[in-house]
Amino acid sequence: MSHSTPDPNDAHGSVFDGLLGSDDSQWAFGTDFEDPLAGVDTTMPEGVAPDALATYCVMLADDALVLSHRVSEWCSNAPDLEEDIALANIALDLLGQARLLLARAAAADPTVVPALPEGSPVPPEDALAFFREAGDFRNVRLAEVDNGDFAHVVCRILLFATVRLALMERLRESRDRVLAAVAAKGVKELAYHRDYAGRWFLTLAQGTDESRRRLVAALEDLWPLYPELLATHAVEDEVATAGVGVRPADVAAEVEVVLEQVLAMSAVERPDRRALAGVRGRTGRDGLHTEALGRMLAEMQVTARAHPMGQW
Amino acid sequence: MTLTDHELEQAFETTIAHNDRIEPRDWMPEGYRKTLVRQVAQHAHSEIIGMQPEGAWITRAPSLRRKAILLAKVQDEAGHGLYLYSACETLGVSRGELTDMLIQGRQKYSSIFNYPTLSYADVGTIGWLVDGAAICNQVPLCRTSFGPYGRAMIRICKEESFHQRQGYELLMTMMRGTDEQRAMVQESVDRFWWPALMMFGPPDAESPNSAQSMAWGIKRNTNDELRQRFVDMSMPQAEALGVTFPDPDLRWNEERGHYDFGTPDWDEFMQVVKGDGPCNRQRIAHRKRAHEDGAWVREAATAFAAKELSA
Numbered sequence: 082m083s084h085s086t087p088d089p090n091d092a093h094g095s096v097f098d099g100l101l102g103s104d105d106s107q108w109a110f111g112t113d114f115e116d117p118l119a120g121v122d123t124t125m126p127e128g129v130a131p132d133a134l135a136t137y138c139v140m141l142a143d144d145a146l147v148l149s150h151r152v153s154e155w156c157s158n159a160p161d162l163e164e165d166i167a168l169a170n171i172a173l174d175l176l177g178q179a180r181l182l183l184a185r186a187a188a189a190d191p192t193v194v195p196a197l198p199e200g201s202p203v204p205p206e207d208a209l210a211f212f213r214e215a216g217d218f219r220n221v222r223l224a225e226v227d228n229g230d231f232a233h234v235v236c237r238i239l240l241f242a243t244v245r246l247a248l249m250e251r252l253r254e255s256r257d258r259v260l261a262a263v264a265a266k267g268v269k270e271l272a273y274h275r276d277y278a279g280r281w282f283l284t285l286a287q288g289t290d291e292s293r294r295r296l297v298a299a300l301e302d303l304w305p306l307y308p309e310l311l312a313t314h315a316v317e318d319e320v321a322t323a324g325v326g327v328r329p330a331d332v333a334a335e336v337e338v339v340l341e342q343v344l345a346m347s348a349v350e351r352p353d354r355r356a357l358a359g360v361r362g363r364t365g366r367d368g369l370h371t372e373a374l375g376r377m378l379a380e381m382q383v384t385a386r387a388h389p390m391g392q393w
Numbered sequence: 394m395t396l397t398d399h400e401l402e403q404a405f406e407t408t409i410a411h412n413d414r415i416e417p418r419d420w421m422p423e424g425y426r427k428t429l430v431r432q433v434a435q436h437a438h439s440e441i442i443g444m445q446p447e448g449a450w451i452t453r454a455p456s457l458r459r460k461a462i463l464l465a466k467v468q469d470e471a472g473h474g475l476y477l478y479s480a481c482e483t484l485g486v487s488r489g490e491l492t493d494m495l496i497q498g499r500q501k502y503s504s505i506f507n508y509p510t511l512s513y514a515d516v517g518t519i520g521w522l523v524d525g526a527a528i529c530n531q532v533p534l535c536r537t538s539f540g541p542y543g544r545a546m547i548r549i550c551k552e553e554s555f556h557q558r559q560g561y562e563l564l565m566t567m568m569r570g571t572d573e574q575r576a577m578v579q580e581s582v583d584r585f586w587w588p589a590l591m592m593f594g595p596p597d598a599e600s601p602n603s604a605q606s607m608a609w610g611i612k613r614n615t616n617d618e619l620r621q622r623f624v625d626m627s628m629p630q631a632e633a634l635g636v637t638f639p640d641p642d643l644r645w646n647e648e649r650g651h652y653d654f655g656t657p658d659w660d661e662f663m664q665v666v667k668g669d670g671p672c673n674r675q676r677i678a679h680r681k682r683a684h685e686d687g688a689w690v691r692e693a694a695t696a697f698a699a700k701e702l703s704a
Binding site for chain 1: 400408441443444448451452454456457458459460461464467468471472474475478482513563566567569570571573574625649681686687688689690691692693694696697700
């Protein structure tokens with residue numbers, strides 16, 4: 082037992098004080114909009130076209146933004162509180178990556194940012210997130226499809242984080258200092274995401290008959306979207322040649338090693354499913370999406386679009 | 394040597410009289426244990442149900458920064474639920490049992506979460522007024538007599554006061570925005586003011602359990618004292634923000650040194666408490682669905698852990 086002061090009013094009364102005060106240090110996300118790239122060397126690297134760099138950043142950003150949205154839909158819906166907290170962490174990490182990458186895209190080539198009414202206070206990252214049409218989004222389709230059960234989100238994060246971690250590990254060497262900084266931070270986050278999903282993959286595979294059945298079904302369902310993660314788009318090829326980006330095809334072998342290991346440990350067979358077709362060769366990276374993305378964006382963008390002159 | 398019941402009870406009373414903490418392995422009267430389980434569980438359930446009204450706006454947040462703030466806040470609420478369920482488990486009731494009682498309607502949660510969130514301004518108003526009222530209720534609980542509850546409350550109060558400032562800051566920012574945004578803020582404050590006042594519970598004269606809880610040091614202030622404190626605290630904040638509260642009787646009383654204010658609609662309060670609020674069924678149905686949908690995952694985790702142990 083501890084001895085507390087008998088004085089009734091009161092040891093923690095200070096919490097009531099200073100609600101109008103100006104102790105900004107306690108605000109985790111700052112008291113105002115701040116440039117997320119403040120302090121990072123944002124000079125454009127030589128030898129890369131600004132529009133290619135911007136498009137590449139948008140691709141990486143959209144993957145993170147769109148999957149963050151899907152994972153955040155799990156909030157208050159997870160199987161247990163611990164999982165609710167873990168999934169929120171993953172969604173927050175991806176959202177943080179998206180913000181930095183969108184800001185970088187806008188800095189590299191301001192023409193990628195949608196035009197808003199004169200005098201609009203909406204910052205570039207929000208203009209890009211909330212005022213683009215689905216056809217301007219460059220994310221892979223794996224990130225956007227509707228959520229399923231818990232096994233589905235585990236498989237989706239496993240596939241996504243395994244590929245993105247491999248990309249980010251190499252992107253740390255990017256000649257673009259901003260991308261290198263984003264990648265250095267992202268590697269730590271994605272290692273956790275992959276580990277989290279990998280452990281649940283094993284648990285569900287080895288848990289009960291029901292959990293194994295659901296896991297296998299979810300993996301089968303998502304597998305046709307997996308090859309798109311490892312395909313190299315012309316823009317990715319261009320920025321990789323310039324030493325600024327990474328070709329997904331170049332990390333395919335190491336991604337495969339990791340996935341084969343998870344499958345083997347879990348005694349789950351590699352699904353025998355062919356890749357999902359695009360439309361005349363166009364897929365998510367080209368702005369050709371599933372029907373799910375339009376519905377998702379309708380929800381995501383509704384408040385921002387109603388207030389193009391609004392301050393948040 | 395074993396102590397008699399009388400001696401045990403005397404030791405308990407002495408601890409309470411000295412404002413010391415009762416710890417889980419200390420002897421305590423059955424009524425004290427029951428009251429605490431009820432109160433701590435109700436508090437934990439409030440955190441978990443409270444994730445829904447705000448969580449509903451994560452996917453519609455108007456900026457990426459606000460989305461991150463909101464997602465982190467709702468995540469904190471899950472964390473608070475987790476500490477409080479753990480504090481409750483030290484009294485001999487499991488999280489699973491408590492969740493069942495919530496879903497079956499045998500334990501309550503704060504009525505405020507049975508009101509809908511209808512605009513993004515509600516995220517700010519909930520932070521400012523609802524978290525503000527919760528802080529008024531909870532700060533004195535940092536000194537509550539049961540150790541695990543008091544210690545959980547210290548951490549929770551810090552985070553809640555952080556949430557309150559974030560909510561207030563959102564409203565401040567919106568008030569600097571467009572006319573539509575200012576109207577949104579006022580409309581939201583108009584909807585939440587009275588329900589926020591009801592968060593302190595019925596008037597003292599009609600609060601049956603208060604006296605015993607005060608005597609046991611579980612509760613430290615009466616409902617009406619805390620309500621007054623909240624009104625006094627909120628008025629200057631409303632003025633700084635540039636909004637009004639929907640109460641014609643609200644005015645400074647020089648003699649009392651407090652604000653006078655009107656009477657909440659206690660009939661509506663009782664309707665909501667009895668399960669007929671705007672969102673009661675929706676909130677419980679959501680919790681029940683999430684819990685039941687997750688059953689196979691929890692079973693798989695248990696089965697996997699058992700296999701690992703025997704391997």
